[in-house]
Amino acid sequence: MIPQETSDLLAALMRQEELLKQLISSINKPKLGLHSDAGSSKIYCNRHNGSLWYTLNNSEASAITQTALTGYLKELKFEKCERRGKEVYKLLITIQADRPYILESGHDTHFAKSVLAAIATLTPEQLYSPITLQPQPGTTDENVLFCRVWVGSELIMASYNEETNWREVSKQAIAVTKAALEMAF
DSSP, rough: OOOHHHHHHHHHHHHHHHHHHHHHHHTSSSHHHHOOOOSSSEEEOSTTTSSSEEEETTTEEEOOOOSSSEEEEEEEEEEEETTEEEEEEEEEEEEEEEEEEEEEEETTTTHHHHHHHHHHHHHGGGGGOOOEEEEEEOOOOOOOOOEEEEEETTTTOOOOOTTTHHHHHHHHHHHHHHHHHHHHO
């Protein structure tokens, strides 16, 4: 026979699990009714157009004035594409917030390295919480853009240098992201 306290605790845990499932389900549902948030929004993370990050509307750069993006990290991936007539590799970071946001950065930029280094230090459980990405301009070079990564109110400090093995850091960051997504469902 199970003591009453244990039985009550199990019932409370089962209710909590059901509420978490409902919460995850509601996060993944599209908005209903009229809105202007159809599809994803692509954000370019570089300082080429006079801001830290921007979107393109009919090939016109539109500066993003907000200083941070908070949401759930859904995917990190590298993609080969063509920019200005050249084949390049980009890091694509998918964040689920009020809508999906896809942040694009050169694969070997300080922005990309900042994100990858920080995410590689996290556990999948930490990615159950929203993260905040905050672009930070370089202080000595007007072309450099870094990215601060926050989990809740904690700034994730991850250093790197010329000897950093980016292939391994990238694999770890992608693995943590995938594990968090698989564990959530």
